[in-house]
Amino acid sequence: MQIWSWHGFFTYLGSPYIFRGALITVYMTAVSMVMGFLLGLLIAVMKRSQRRLLSWPARFYVWFFRGTPLLVQLVVIYAGLPKLDIRLSVMACSIIGLTLNEAAYLAEIIRAGLNAVPTGQIAAARALGLSERQIAWRIAFPQAFRLIIPPLGNSVNGLLKTTSVTSVISMEELMQRSQILVQDQFMVLELFSVAALYYLLMTTAWDFLQRRIEHYAERPYRRQQQSAAVDPIELPVTTQDAR
Amino acid sequence: MITLDNVAKSYGAFQVLKGCSAEIGRGEVVVVCGPSGSGKSTLIKCINALETFEGGQIWVDGMAVRSAQTDHSALRAKAGMVFQSFELFSHLSILDNIMLAPRLVQKRAKDEIREHAKTLLRRVGLESHADKYPIALSGGQQQRAAIARALAMKPDVMLFDEPTSALDPEMVQEVLQVMTELAREGMTMMCVTHEMGFARQVATRILFVDAGEIVDDCPAADFFAGRCSVRAQAFLRFEADHPG
Numbered sequence: 087m088q089i090w091s092w093h094g095f096f097t098y099l100g101s102p103y104i105f106r107g108a109l110i111t112v113y114m115t116a117v118s119m120v121m122g123f124l125l126g127l128l129i130a131v132m133k134r135s136q137r138r139l140l141s142w143p144a145r146f147y148v149w150f151f152r153g154t155p156l157l158v159q160l161v162v163i164y165a166g167l168p169k170l171d172i173r174l175s176v177m178a179c180s181i182i183g184l185t186l187n188e189a190a191y192l193a194e195i196i197r198a199g200l201n202a203v204p205t206g207q208i209a210a211a212r213a214l215g216l217s218e219r220q221i222a223w224r225i226a227f228p229q230a231f232r233l234i235i236p237p238l239g240n241s242v243n244g245l246l247k248t249t250s251v252t253s254v255i256s257m258e259e260l261m262q263r264s265q266i267l268v269q270d271q272f273m274v275l276e277l278f279s280v281a282a283l284y285y286l287l288m289t290t291a292w293d294f295l296q297r298r299i300e301h302y303a304e305r306p307y308r309r310q311q312q313s314a315a316v317d318p319i320e321l322p323v324t325t326q327d328a329r
Numbered sequence: 330m331i332t333l334d335n336v337a338k339s340y341g342a343f344q345v346l347k348g349c350s351a352e353i354g355r356g357e358v359v360v361v362c363g364p365s366g367s368g369k370s371t372l373i374k375c376i377n378a379l380e381t382f383e384g385g386q387i388w389v390d391g392m393a394v395r396s397a398q399t400d401h402s403a404l405r406a407k408a409g410m411v412f413q414s415f416e417l418f419s420h421l422s423i424l425d426n427i428m429l430a431p432r433l434v435q436k437r438a439k440d441e442i443r444e445h446a447k448t449l450l451r452r453v454g455l456e457s458h459a460d461k462y463p464i465a466l467s468g469g470q471q472q473r474a475a476i477a478r479a480l481a482m483k484p485d486v487m488l489f490d491e492p493t494s495a496l497d498p499e500m501v502q503e504v505l506q507v508m509t510e511l512a513r514e515g516m517t518m519m520c521v522t523h524e525m526g527f528a529r530q531v532a533t534r535i536l537f538v539d540a541g542e543i544v545d546d547c548p549a550a551d552f553f554a555g556r557c558s559v560r561a562q563a564f565l566r567f568e569a570d571h572p573g
Binding site: 213214215220305308 | 377379401402403405406409410412414416417418419420421422429430433434435462463464465475478479482
């Protein structure tokens with residue numbers, strides 16, 4: 087048996103079966119991230135609340151979902167829900183598990199962002215008569231979001247790879263499909279190299295997307311008037327925005 | 330316009346305000362001065378309920394501040410506030426900063442708000458900066474924008490909490506000038522400040538606060554002529570020796 091087969095490597099690289107597995111990975115990441123973010127936002131706001139009726143359940147949630155392995159959570163959802171007569175597809179179980187787990191981590195990131203919003207601006211909004219709800223949506227959330235883009239980017243990057251854990255409940259994403267082919271054709275290195283390459287492609291694409299988002303969110307914080315003269319390092323980025 | 334009736338507040342065992350009473354009529358310009366930590370900022374923030382207080386009552390245009398029935402949003406629309414460190418919303422352009430509250434709180438027509446905002450920006454000399462973000466403006470410009478933002482709510486009274494304390498000396502004048510014009514136009518104003526020159530020129534009355542009490546409440550002319558308490562005289566001498 088040869089050590090490395092280029093033929094095998096390129097065959098798998100062009101395989102629609104593996105490619106679709108990668109698409110499933112992207113899909114799971116996107117859906118779990120969006121839903122996890124919304125749930126995380128709710129938990130972060132609850133955890134910051136003065137009312138224990140709100141903050142304690144949120145604290146419990148974060149404690150529980152960060153304190154147990156995702157693998158266990160997935161198996162419990164996959165094996166447990168049918169016993170309650172709730173029958174869901176493997177995909178649904180995977181997304182529920184990933185969402186619940188990710189929300190706990192995102193809640194802490196969002197909380198850090200909300201804590202970093204200048205309290206003076208919150209007071210100013212109050213002095214203008216804005217309601218607490220208006221302050222949250224118009225002042226606190228937009229400013230917190232800008233601050234947490236880098237750690238959010240970490241989470242997306244991590245989640246792209248963490249989705250592979252759903253293979254334990256037989257979710258056919260990129261990793262599981264690679265393993266299926268390994269069991270059949272024994273080209274371990276070639277297959278996993280292809281999988282690694284796909285993960286790299288996906289995380290690289292996210293890096294680009296994140297930079298675009300960051301660039302957009304930083305717009306209000308660039309000194310447009312002086313950017314070109316004062317900060318030559320930022321020149322390529324800022325000149326296209328400078329008016 | 331504003332009635333302070335025996336306002337008292339404590340942080341634990343420390344009494345910040347020990348029963349402050351005063352009456353501020355429409356069109357008056359009242360300067361609140363006194364040493365640091367005397368409670369002047371706390372007092373002015375009680376008026377628009379940014380600070381709570383446990384004793385006494387404040388009336389703003391007939392509305393009781395310390396009452397469960399009071400609509401704080403309506404109260405705050407009556408009393409515009411300008412802060413020491415400007416507190417413009419850093420993610421919004423200057424124009425959006427000014428238009429936000431009239432739109433969300435007063436639900437006025439967007440076109441009317443925009444026209445009003447532009448008029449105000451012209452008034453504070455910032456019409457060419459409408460689309461910039463706060464970070465692109467100097468401290469003095471930011472504070473003038475913050476004044477315009479407060480005026481956009483068409484308030485009955487303006488509260489200033491050390492509006493020039495965070496500014497470089499050369500920017501203090503441009504802000505004081507806007508405030509002076511505002512006073513000349515008849516706006517009711519209450520202003521916590523160390524700018525005794527401004528107080529001398531513009532104030533109709535001085536409240537001198539020391540250790541949580543209103544020690545002096547007298548016409549500005551009397552105050553600066555030395556017809557005030559011994560403590561205030563000592564304060565005035567100190568301020569004269571340490572301008573700015």
